[in-house]
Amino acid sequence: MVVTDTATITSKSMVNIPASLRRKYALKEGTKVAFVEYEGAILLVPLLSxxxxxxxxxxxxxxxxxxxxxxxxxxxxxxxxx
The missing domain is CATH 1.20.5 (Single alpha-helices involved in coiled-coils or other helix-helix interfaces)
Structure with a gap:
């Protein structure tokens, strides 16, 4: 696993996805994501068409x-x- 960016969870439990990753994975406002627990990690998986x-x-x-x-x-x- 390669750590490319980090983010901080806000007091309202929100996280901003770094711009470099949003561009790389074509994530835009309204994109739905799933949170998947896997081997002690939480994966953020875009639900794309x-x-x-x-x-x-x-x-x-x-x-x-x-x-x-x-x-x-x-x-x-x-x-x-x-």
């Missing part, structure tokens, strides 16, 4: 495949515990 998603993964394919396989493996382990 299918047309906005087209091609967004091309630079991160290996990382995405690794993350998906990890999640699949975790789900299989959890299913086996029941």
């Amino acid at each position: 299918p047309s906005e998603l087209f091609g967004i993964d091309r630079d991160h394919k290996d990382e995405i495949v690794k993350a998906v396989r990890g999640l699949e493996s975790e789900r299989r382990r959890e299913a086996g515990k029941d």
Whole structure:
């Protein structure tokens, strides 16, 4: 994980997303996001439309495949515990 920017939570529990990340991920006012807990971290995941998603993964394919396989493996382990 690479830390590129930091932010501070305000007294009203708000966080400003750094401009560099907003530009990189094309986040604009009104973009919906999901908060995902994963391995002790909170991920902020943009909920983009299918047309906005087209091609967004091309630079991160290996990382995405690794993350998906990890999640699949975790789900299989959890299913086996029941």
